Amino acid sequence: MRTKRLVAMVVALLLTGSACTGGDGDSQDGGITLRFQSLAWQEESIDVNKELVKEWNAAHPDVKVEYVQGSWDSVHDQLLTSFEGGEAPDIIHDASDDLADFAYGGYLADLRDLLPERLKSDIPQRSWETVTFGDGVYGVPFLQEPRVLIANAEWLRESGVRIPTPEKPWSWDEFRAITDELGGGDEDGDGKYGVAWPLKEPVSATLNLSLSTGGQLFHRGSDGKVRIRFGAGDEVVPRTIHDQVNTDGSASSSTLGSGGSDTLPGFFGGKYAMVPLGFSFRQQIVQQAPKGFEWQVLPAPAGADGLTQGVSPQTLSVAEDSPHKEEAAAFIDFLLQPRNMVRLALGDWMLPTGTGALRDPALRVEEDGWAIGTALARYLRSAPAQSVRGYPEWKDKVATPAFQEYYSGAIGLGELRERLVGDGNLVLARYQR
Amino acid sequence: MKTRKSARAGQYLALLAYLVFLAFPFLWLISTAFKPPRELGSLHPTWIPKDPTLANFRQAFDEQPLLDAALNSLIAAVGAAVIAVLIATPMAYVMARHRTRLARAATGWVVVSQAFPFVLVIIPLFLVLKNLRLINSVPGLIMVYVVWALPFALWMLVGYVRAVPTELEEAAAVDGAGKLRTLVSITAPLLAPGIVATALFAFISAWNEFFFALVLLKTPEKQTLPVVLTHFLGAEGVADLGPLAAAAFLATLPSLVVFAIIQKRITGGMLAGAVKS
Numbered sequence: 001m002r003t004k005r006l007v008a009m010v011v012a013l014l015l016t017g018s019a020c021t022g023g024d025g026d027s028q029d030g031g032i033t034l035r036f037q038s039l040a041w042q043e044e045s046i047d048v049n050k051e052l053v054k055e056w057n058a059a060h061p062d063v064k065v066e067y068v069q070g071s072w073d074s075v076h077d078q079l080l081t082s083f084e085g086g087e088a089p090d091i092i093h094d095a096s097d098d099l100a101d102f103a104y105g106g107y108l109a110d111l112r113d114l115l116p117e118r119l120k121s122d123i124p125q126r127s128w129e130t131v132t133f134g135d136g137v138y139g140v141p142f143l144q145e146p147r148v149l150i151a152n153a154e155w156l157r158e159s160g161v162r163i164p165t166p167e168k169p170w171s172w173d174e175f176r177a178i179t180d181e182l183g184g185g186d187e188d189g190d191g192k193y194g195v196a197w198p199l200k201e202p203v204s205a206t207l208n209l210s211l212s213t214g215g216q217l218f219h220r221g222s223d224g225k226v227r228i229r230f231g232a233g234d235e236v237v238p239r240t241i242h243d244q245v246n247t248d249g250s251a252s253s254s255t256l257g258s259g260g261s262d263t264l265p266g267f268f269g270g271k272y273a274m275v276p277l278g279f280s281f282r283q284q285i286v287q288q289a290p291k292g293f294e295w296q297v298l299p300a301p302a303g304a305d306g307l308t309q310g311v312s313p314q315t316l317s318v319a320e321d322s323p324h325k326e327e328a329a330a331f332i333d334f335l336l337q338p339r340n341m342v343r344l345a346l347g348d349w350m351l352p353t354g355t356g357a358l359r360d361p362a363l364r365v366e367e368d369g370w371a372i373g374t375a376l377a378r379y380l381r382s383a384p385a386q387s388v389r390g391y392p393e394w395k396d397k398v399a400t401p402a403f404q405e406y407y408s409g410a411i412g413l414g415e416l417r418e419r420l421v422g423d424g425n426l427v428l429a430r431y432q433r
Numbered sequence: 434m435k436t437r438k439s440a441r442a443g444q445y446l447a448l449l450a451y452l453v454f455l456a457f458p459f460l461w462l463i464s465t466a467f468k469p470p471r472e473l474g475s476l477h478p479t480w481i482p483k484d485p486t487l488a489n490f491r492q493a494f495d496e497q498p499l500l501d502a503a504l505n506s507l508i509a510a511v512g513a514a515v516i517a518v519l520i521a522t523p524m525a526y527v528m529a530r531h532r533t534r535l536a537r538a539a540t541g542w543v544v545v546s547q548a549f550p551f552v553l554v555i556i557p558l559f560l561v562l563k564n565l566r567l568i569n570s571v572p573g574l575i576m577v578y579v580v581w582a583l584p585f586a587l588w589m590l591v592g593y594v595r596a597v598p599t600e601l602e603e604a605a606a607v608d609g610a611g612k613l614r615t616l617v618s619i620t621a622p623l624l625a626p627g628i629v630a631t632a633l634f635a636f637i638s639a640w641n642e643f644f645f646a647l648v649l650l651k652t653p654e655k656q657t658l659p660v661v662l663t664h665f666l667g668a669e670g671v672a673d674l675g676p677l678a679a680a681a682f683l684a685t686l687p688s689l690v691v692f693a694i695i696q697k698r699i700t701g702g703m704l705a706g707a708v709k710s
Contacts, residue, residue: 035651041667043496069497069653071663074644077552081648085559087568089651095668201669261671269476284671288474314668 031062032324034331037070037089039314042283045347052343056334063327065091076101083107083319090322091331096130096141097312097386103133109318110136114329119336127353130313130382139315142336143350145279146300146309146376147209148369149195153294155182155273166299166307166375172213172240175301179250182273194250196272197241200259202403203395205276207384208310210237213303217420218388225432226388228424230417236303238406239413246409256407268293276300279373283349286368297369299376307376310383313353351377390431398423459685465678466490473674489675490683493665499680501654502661506640507687508571509657513578514636517586518628520579525590526616530599540591543584551644559648569651577645582635589634593627594620629695640688658684 040049046069053067068089070078076098082088083102092108102108115137120128123141131139156163161178164170170178179194199205207217214233220226244251252272255263260277261284267275268290285295299307316335318328334340338356342363345352351373352358363374385391402419405411411419460480465473467485472478493499528536558577559568567573597620605615621628643659650656662684665677 039668041664042673043492046496066652068651069656069664071647071660071666072668073663073666074647077555077644078647081555081559082651084556085563085568087559087563087651259669259671261674264474265476265478268474271476278669280667281671284474287470290471290474 031064032327033064033066034091034322034324034328035066035068035089036091036331037068037093039070039072039075039093040348041072042348045344048343048347052335052340056331063324063331065331079107083321086321088319088321090319090324090328092317092319094139094315094317095312096139096315097383099131099139099315099317100133100387100389102317103136103138107320108138109320109322109325110138111140111318111329112137114318114325115140116333119333122336122338122354122356124353124355124378126381127313130311130386131315131317133387139317140332140336141313141315141353142341143345143348144311144313144353144377144380145350146311146373146380147205147276148279148300148373148376149274149298150267150277150281150285151274151296151298152267152270152272153296155270156296159273163296164298164301166372169299169302169307172236172301172303176240176244176248176250179244179274180248182250184249191271193252193272195244195274195276196252196255196258196263196266197245197276197407198258198260198263199241199256199403199407201400202256202407203399204310204312204383204385206238206241206403209300210234211308211310211381211384212300212305213237214305216384218384226428228394228421228428230421233304235413238403238416240301242407242409242413245407253408256404264288274298279351279369280349282368297372299372307379309376309380311380312383312386314348314350351380353377388428390428393431394424394427398427462678462682462685465674466682468675470675489679493676493680493683496676497661497664497680498653498656499658499661499683502656502658503684503687505571505650505655506657506659506684509574509578509646510636510639512571512575513582513639514632516575516579517582517635518632521583521586521590521631522621522624522628525587525594526620528587529591529594540588543587546584555645555648558645562649568649569655571655574646574649574657575639577649578635578639578642581642581645582638586631586635589631590624590627593624593631596627597623633692633695636691637688 036053038046038049040046050067053065056063056065070089070093075094079088079092079094079102083105088107094102099108119140127141127144128137130141131137159182161181162170182194183190183192184194197205207215210217210233213236215231215235215237217228217230217234218226219229241251245253245256252266255266255272260275260281263272263275263277264281264284266272268288279297282297289295300309316332318325318332322328335344336354338354338360341352341354341357342360345357346362352363357363358374358377362370364371385395388394399420402411402416402423406413406416464480464482466489467487468482469484469486469488472482472484528540562568562573562577565573567576601619601623602615605619610618641659642657643663646657646660647663650660658680662677662680665673665680667673
């Protein structure tokens with residue numbers, strides 16, 4: 001009797017979840033339905049995206065957009081499978097450093113003839129470079145975040161150090177001297193440090209910051225092949241971090257393997273005067289900082305090339321298989337109208353790429369460091385490694401362990417150079433035969 | 434005597450240490466789920482939240498369709514467990530009782546198939562399901578989970594079947610029971626703990642599975658809990674920790690409840706005294 005009941009329950013459950021496959025892009029009333037897979041994940045950001053979809057649907061009854069919640073976790077594998085299976089969303093939210101394989105694989109539509117002139121001219125060329133692969137443009141870069149220094153304002157004020165601004169930033173040497181002055185960690189006996197570098201992902205952080213000192217690392221020759229050279233410009237940032245940790249003791253060695261969030265308790269607890277973090281981390285700081293904790297946003301140190309930094313913006317692309325590319329591009333254009341781009345930027349605590357949006361007063365307030373971030377926008381460039389084939393393997397097998405060992409003091413600058421260049425070029429060569 | 438007592442004490446101590454090791458993440462998850470954001474960023478975290486709050490749960494439910502996802506997960510996990518057991522039990526009986534070269538090869542293949550990585554099969558699998566019009570459907574997902582759980586379920590059950598003495602089946606045959614009657618009335622009840630353990634394995638595997646669900650389910654109303662939980666994660670592993678902990682805590686409960694209900698059935702000793710040796 002009990003068994004029969006159990007079987008009946010299972011059958012009922014299975015029937016409840018009976019198949020119901022998705023549409024093919026055309027709704028029953030003859031209109032078009034586009035699927036927009038968004039990777040928004042913060043409450044405000046999800047709300048803004050859904051509101052914008054609702055506004056579009058109200059204004060375009062014949063072209064309905066269906067909001068699909070995606071996630072950053074495993075997005076590459078999920079998209080690859082969807083592309084291969086012919087089930088990709090029409091409009092795809094991703095990041096520019098994830099697009100190369102999809103662009104070269106023919107999965108994404110070339111947007112050059114699909115986007116209106118307004119949008120093309122609103123976003124600067126340096127941002128378009130992040131989504132240009134070969135001759136085509138395969139996404140619209142719309143949100144980006146520089147790496148900034150989040151500082152304990154009270155600590156800095158009491159120490160009397162010069163506060164940097166986008167107009168007069170610290171040099172890398174000055175930064176090193178100031179962190180040494182602010183806290184020498186265990187050498188001072190108080191366990192307080194001038195800076196905590198969260199370098200769980202040491203490669204992208206180092207390479208992107210090294211643009212400020214003229215570090216390119218990847219050099220494309222006249223034959224079109226990319227080779228690695230580790231010159232004087234590439235040394236400054238890694239050497240500064242290494243010396244802060246191993247020579248001055250002004251940077252905590254325990255955070256080298258941490259993510260940004262892991263350093264926040266120590267920052268709030270007064271262990272670190274500064275933490276270099278992505279601009280969007282301000283949202284977590286606003287949420288989690290103890291009452292009365294004073295913090296401020298400072299520009300990252302500048303080098304021979306000023307405040308230049310590498311970034312991989314968030315992007316919106318159109319699937320090559322989408323039967324409604326024009327409509328999908330029109331929706332992207334709507335989503336990225338200056339006023340809408342501002343809403344998206346505020347929701348994600350990031351900077352918009354559009355020049356129109358960047359002029360918005362909401363992004364120029366002093367509160368929460370918005371004005372500092374906005375002032376840095378014009379210095380942001382395409383991350384140096386973005387168009388290098390074989391970069392992921394080089395990063396995982398060569399660069400990450402080499403940087404980790406160098407920052408922890410296990411190897412010197414000579415061996416770091418040897419491994420990045422010698423082993424690195426062997427890896428890249430396999431992708432460029 | 435003294436030596437045996439100290440050995441026993443050592444065993445209990447080791448067991449206690451293991452229990453603490455296992456329980457710590459879960460207890461920490463519960464603690465985190467009830468903490469307000471300012472306590473999450475504290476340099477001196479406490480086990481008991483100073484200002485316990487339900488805000489994380491409210492936010493988790495407001496932001497994501499957790500109940501729908503839980504129902505989808507439940508359907509997928511129960512369906513996969515039941516079907517896997519229904520298919521694996523007779524197969525395991527045949528493989529255990531008829532030790533032919535084919536059965537041995539099949540057992541070997543079952544073990545080898547466990548080594549296939551998900552990524553290797555996902556695209557062909559996606560295409561097969563697409564042709565069957567089972568993409569973005571829970572039954573399609575159940576089918577995948579059954580196929581994925583079957584080898585291990587089979588391997589587990591073969592061991593259980595071999596533990597049932599053939600003398601019992603022979604005795605039933607002598608008493609006039611047919612093959613089917615013997616299986617249903619004699620062998621199956623003795624296999625109950627094994628079947629329950631296998632079903633539990635299949636249930637938990639399906640309940641926790643993320644990658645197939647992520648790739649095969651497209652629309653929000655079809656997604657399962659592990660997929661919905663990742664919506665609290667940002668790029669580069671940044672997390673909305675409070676709501677994530679709240680949702681993860683709720684997602685863990687059904688597994689615990691199911692295990693608590695059926696764990697007493699997974700007991701040995703049911704065969705004690707069945708055969709005089």
